[in-house]
Amino acid sequence: MTRRILFNLFAWSIVLAVAFPLFWMVVTSIKPQFELFRRPPTILPETVTFEHYWRLLKETNFLIYFRNSVVLSVATTVTVVSIATLGAYSLVRFRYRGRESLAFLVLFTYLLPSVVLIIPLYLMLVTLGLANSILSLVIAYTTFALPYALWLLRSFMAGIPEDLESAALVDGASRLGAFWDVILPQLLPGIISTALFTFILSWNEYLFALVLINSDSARPLTTGVMNMLVSSFNIEWSLLMAASVMMSVPLIIVFAFLQSYLTRGFGAGGVKG
Amino acid sequence: MADVVFSNVQKTFGTFTAVRDLDLTIRSGEFVSLLGPSGCGKTTTLRMLAGLEFPTGGTISIDGKVVNDTAPGKRDIAMVFQSYALYPHMTVAKNIAYPLKKRGVPAAERDQMVAKAAEMLQLTPLLNRKPGQLSGGQQQRVALGRALVRDPKVFLLDEPLSNLDAKLRGYMRAELVELHARLGRTMVYVTHDQLEAMTMSDRIAIMLNGDLQQFAPPQEVYRFPANRFVAGFIGTPSMNLIDGELTRAGSGWRFCAASLDVPVGPLNDMAQPGPACLGMRPESLSLGAGEQMAKVLLVEQTGHENIVTLQFAGQIRLTARTTAAQDLQMGADVAFAIDTSALHVFGPGETGPRLNRLLENKSSETDGQT
Numbered sequence: 001m002t003r004r005i006l007f008n009l010f011a012w013s014i015v016l017a018v019a020f021p022l023f024w025m026v027v028t029s030i031k032p033q034f035e036l037f038r039r040p041p042t043i044l045p046e047t048v049t050f051e052h053y054w055r056l057l058k059e060t061n062f063l064i065y066f067r068n069s070v071v072l073s074v075a076t077t078v079t080v081v082s083i084a085t086l087g088a089y090s091l092v093r094f095r096y097r098g099r100e101s102l103a104f105l106v107l108f109t110y111l112l113p114s115v116v117l118i119i120p121l122y123l124m125l126v127t128l129g130l131a132n133s134i135l136s137l138v139i140a141y142t143t144f145a146l147p148y149a150l151w152l153l154r155s156f157m158a159g160i161p162e163d164l165e166s167a168a169l170v171d172g173a174s175r176l177g178a179f180w181d182v183i184l185p186q187l188l189p190g191i192i193s194t195a196l197f198t199f200i201l202s203w204n205e206y207l208f209a210l211v212l213i214n215s216d217s218a219r220p221l222t223t224g225v226m227n228m229l230v231s232s233f234n235i236e237w238s239l240l241m242a243a244s245v246m247m248s249v250p251l252i253i254v255f256a257f258l259q260s261y262l263t264r265g266f267g268a269g270g271v272k273g
Numbered sequence: 274m275a276d277v278v279f280s281n282v283q284k285t286f287g288t289f290t291a292v293r294d295l296d297l298t299i300r301s302g303e304f305v306s307l308l309g310p311s312g313c314g315k316t317t318t319l320r321m322l323a324g325l326e327f328p329t330g331g332t333i334s335i336d337g338k339v340v341n342d343t344a345p346g347k348r349d350i351a352m353v354f355q356s357y358a359l360y361p362h363m364t365v366a367k368n369i370a371y372p373l374k375k376r377g378v379p380a381a382e383r384d385q386m387v388a389k390a391a392e393m394l395q396l397t398p399l400l401n402r403k404p405g406q407l408s409g410g411q412q413q414r415v416a417l418g419r420a421l422v423r424d425p426k427v428f429l430l431d432e433p434l435s436n437l438d439a440k441l442r443g444y445m446r447a448e449l450v451e452l453h454a455r456l457g458r459t460m461v462y463v464t465h466d467q468l469e470a471m472t473m474s475d476r477i478a479i480m481l482n483g484d485l486q487q488f489a490p491p492q493e494v495y496r497f498p499a500n501r502f503v504a505g506f507i508g509t510p511s512m513n514l515i516d517g518e519l520t521r522a523g524s525g526w527r528f529c530a531a532s533l534d535v536p537v538g539p540l541n542d543m544a545q546p547g548p549a550c551l552g553m554r555p556e557s558l559s560l561g562a563g564e565q566m567a568k569v570l571l572v573e574q575t576g577h578e579n580i581v582t583l584q585f586a587g588q589i590r591l592t593a594r595t596t597a598a599q600d601l602q603m604g605a606d607v608a609f610a611i612d613t614s615a616l617h618v619f620g621p622g623e624t625g626p627r628l629n630r631l632l633e634n635k636s637s638e639t640d641g642q643t
Contacts, residue, residue: 166325167358170429171419172346172375181371185362 022248029053029241036238052242061216062243065224069203070250072134072220076141076202077195083142084149084194085187089179091150092157093165103154110147117143118211125212136212137220141202149194156190157183192261196254203251221247275336275349275426275459276301277322283330284317284483291317293483295331299461299476304453306462306470309480310506315463316431318480322461323352323429336426346375351420352429355436357412359404359419366391366400369418376423390422410441421456428460434469446472467507471495479503486624500626501619504552510580510592512552512617519549519618519628528618531586533565535611537618539630544618550625552617555580558593560601563610567591569601583609 028036029052031045056062091103121140122131130136160183168178184191209223219227225243229236277299284292292314299305307315320326322333324345332339340348351372359368366387373383391397394414404412413433420428430449434442450473453460464470470477471491478488479502487499498504504512517530519537526544528537528551537551560581567583570590574597581601583591593609601607619625 161356161358163354163356163358164360166320166323166345167352167354167419168360168371169325169345170323170350170352171372174344174346177375182360185360 025241025244028237029245031238033238052238053246056239056242056246060228060239061219061224062221062228062246064217065219065221065228066246068134068218068224069220069222069247072137072141073199073202075134075138076145077198079138079142080145080149080198081191081195084146084153085184085191087146087150088153088157089183091154093162103151106147106150110144114144115207118208121208122211132213132215132218134218137202137205137209137218140208140212141198141205145198145201149198152194152197153187153190156187160186189261192258196258196261199254200251203247277427277459277461278334279318279322279331280334281331282318282321282328282333284314284321284326285329290483292321292328295485297478297485297488299459301336302457302459303475304450304460304462304473306464306474306477307480308464308467308470308477308506309486310465312482313480314483315465315478315480319352319429319431319461319463322427323350324348349426350429351423351425351427353416353420353431353433355432357404357416357433357436359412359415361404364401364403365396365407365415365418368404368415369396369422372419372423378423386422387418390418393421394418409437410445413437413445417452421452424456424458426459428456428458430460430462432464433462435464435466442469449473468509471507479506481624484624497629498552498617498627500624501550501552501622502624504617504619504627508554510555510594512554513558513591514619515551515553515589516621517549517551518547519544520546526618528616531589533586533589535613535616537616537629538614540618540628541630543620543626544628548621549628550619550621552619553591553611554615555592555594557612557615558583558591558609559612560593560595560599560607560609563608565609565611566606567609569603569605569607572601572603583607 027043027045030048030050031042032047032049032051035042035045035047091099121143125131125136125139130139164182164186165178168182169175173181204222205220206222206226209220213219213223216224221243225240225247229240229243277297279295279297282292282295284290295314295318307318309315317326321328322335324340324343328341332341334340335348335350360371363371369387369390370383373386378386387400388397391400394417396411396414396418399407399411399415404415407415413436416433433449434445437445446469449462453473462470462473471494474491476488476490477494479486479494481502487494487503489497489499494503494507498507498512501514505514515530515533517528517533519540520527520529522536526537526540528535528549530551533551535551565585567585569581570584571582573580573582576597578597579595579599579601581593581595583593585591595601616629618628620628
């Protein structure tokens with residue numbers, strides 16, 4: 001009994017430790033400026049205000065950054081999922097020389113720390129004339145999201161019985177038709193978890209965005225908000241927290257809707273024949 | 274209606290030969306089983322006919338047309354898979370309609386055809402369910418429905434009954450035979466179960482290690498097995514096979530092994546004095562009287578008969594079939610007689626050829642004989 005209570009106490013203290021910064025973020029974003037630095041601090045705001053949100057939307061570039069982040073994350077996700085799905089299909093279904101080594105080579109590139117790749121990638125994108133554009137970030141994110149996505153989808157794909165595809169072929173479908181009608185619906189949980197993974201990764205990425213982009217029109221939220229609100233002399237805490245809340249909202253919504261798929265995805269191979 | 278011809282078909286995977294020089298002619302409307310142990314090449318043969326594997330050599334034709342380079346969907350065949358391969362995300366109705374949809378049959382006509390097939394297989398109440406909500410037998414029916422809905426030239430069935438329980442298997446066997454009679458379509462059936470092959474087929478093609486061993490009607494395969502492998506593979510309990518020596522005795526032959534020395538009927542030109550194999554069906558041994566003595570090792574009662582395992586001349590084991598009324602004690606000695614008119618003689622080796630002259634011409638009547 002005491003063990004159970006202790007265990008519960010332990011678990012809850014961890015939950016609180018994790019949740020407190022989030023709670024503080026929300027609370028700070030709705031406190032008026034004068035209440036922010038009061039000592040002792042107020043746990044719950046005495047006056048609730050949405051003025052920071054209003055200022056952020058009205059007076060700053062927040063919406064541009066937000067749009068950039070959405071375009072960037074969606075484009076990266078679509079690119080990565082399309083390539084990884086077809087790549088995984090090829091790795092699982094076709095027999096060709098070097099198939100296994102190719103798969104491992106792809107994984108190997110994932111093992112390199114991304115910091116090592118930044119400078120070469122930057123130089124390459126400059127040579128291609130793509131630097132300072134959203135496209136450059138899409139390319140950069142694709143390079144490091146693709147290996148993982150490929151491996152994740154490969155294990156999902158391997159769980160789909162080959163007979164299903166053979167049956168579709170005999171039933172009169174072309175290979176692409178069989179892929180579309182039979183393989184894709186089976187692969188959906190895998191595609192959704194891969195897409196979530198890629199989306200989160202590109203939504204939260206900071207380092208590449210910092211190095212590759214320095215024009216306001218192409219900046220995503222992560223670097224845009226920091227650049228706008230954090231300077232050497234001053235940090236606009238209330239605006240920063242309001243921006244953080246709004247940055248988290250899309251992820252929370254996506255998670256809430258796709259949560260069941262995600263958990264199914266991490267128990268990979270849960271595709272029933 | 275269509276005949277299927279394999280002509281000198283070869284299939285290799287790397288250095289492994291799955292099917293070697295296969296010549297096989299399946300007549301229009303015939304029910305043919307491809308029978309053999311796992312790895313014998315039967316499924317590869319079926320998959321080549323379906324277009325899911327490509328032959329390394331030779332030609333396959335359906336209805337007089339070479340289909341080597343024809344896509345599976347264009348061969349006008351239908352296939353039932355061992356795993357049923359039902360599309361899990363589609364309802365039963367959509368599963369059955371899929372081949373029609375892929376062939377551009379208009380929706381209204383499609384619904385009609387699905388309804389007809391569903392009625393034939395008693396699937397009508399299940400049309401809106403997903404495959405995951407069906408029992409094994411029902412899934413089996415859906416797979417059959419998907420195959421027969423568009424009336425293909427040739428039906429291919431890859432061990433379709435192996436995932437069912439014994440009772441349902443017996444029932445579905447009869448259903449399939451009836452279906453074949455009703456549709457009159459060519460059917461090619463892959464199985465490792467000789468009972469299925471024997472009870473359902475017009476002819477059986479028995480394969481081993483990629484080679485066709487015999488292609489003949491069930492009765493002929495049973496009574497005149499082409500070689501030692503076929504003799505041992507067909508029949509339950511299987512034929513007694515005894516290794517020994519063949520010797521000339523005047524104009525005839527004798528077979529000796531341990532204390533056994535029996536005359537064997539006239540043999541063909543392949544027969545030579547030396548090592549050979551004697552085969553006798555369990556029913557050609559009669560227990561209770563005779564000049565041979567053996568020890569009863571085991572009596573298995575099946576209800577209407579007993580299967581008796583005997584130990585003879587020290588190390589030779591024999592299986593005999595007796596009536597259930599015959600009372601035999603385990604460990605007791607029993608006299609037995611061999612019906613010498615029903616003996617089979619084979620050459621040495623796993624696929625030693627049949628040496629009996631009796632009805633030797635019989636096998637050359639059938640096509641595709643090796």
